[in-house]
Amino acid sequence: MTLPHPNTDQISLPIVLGVLGDPTRLAIVRYLASKQGVPLNCSQFLDFGSKTNLSYHLAKLREAGVTRAEVVGTNRMITLRRADLDARFPGLLDSVIAAAGNDPAVPAVGGHDIEIHA
Amino acid sequence: MTLPHPNTDQISLPIVLGVLGDPTRLAIVRYLASKQGVPLNCSQFLDFGSKTNLSYHLAKLREAGVTRAEVVGTNRMITLRRADLDARFPGLLDSVIAAAGNDPAVPAVGGHDIEIHA
DNA sequence: TCCTTAGTTCAAAAGTTATTGAACAATTGG
């Protein structure tokens, strides 16, 4: 079971920007970035919305090429596609993440320590 | 007659990203950037849409704080708020503009030389 | 004053996005 992801060269700027133009998704990206590449499962984003709603937003991020989701047991382990985004749009992700830290419109949440159920 | 613009500190990241997440508006920003700060009036964007439609998109850009519109006679002279955006979100605009140049999803158009009717 | 040019506003239509709860599938552990 693998989920569909765009190739690096299929990642589109307007789509990425549109997807990041939502406070919930920006908060998810900010949170992923704060975890330095450690994969997170969906439940760790529950502060940002309901389970159904997160499923929707995480799918948008994945389909845009912003995140990668790997299936591990019943979990989807989610990471930022940092290297791919940097290759495609150099500097963009870094400046967005830095900007998100400066903007009260982007929700921030402290880290949870949740056990993964693999 | 002056038009409403947000102050620099009122510019919101999700709103800016959302507004830039549209191919027409991204093309407008790209075109403004290519003109190196020279103010353009609305008619110079007619390749990107109809007059009414441009009025809509240019208002979105202005309200988000991405552009500034100054009334000169019957014209609205439009510039990118480069310095303000750089102060608020360092590096963001530059990486977006650079990325737009690399992405076929963002329409590009060669320059017109239109007389301004002031 | 009258005409032209520049751009806005309005209302309608069409399309898209976000959010919800209920039902579902898949995996793991007992």
Place this chain on the structure above:
DNA sequence: CCAATTGTTCAATAACTTTTGAACTAAGGA
């Protein structure tokens, strides 16, 4: 096998966005 956990899918709804043409305002020039 059974129950719990993780996450998706579906349908409904509400809200927002984009696009259009017609009507409009405001300024400038003849």
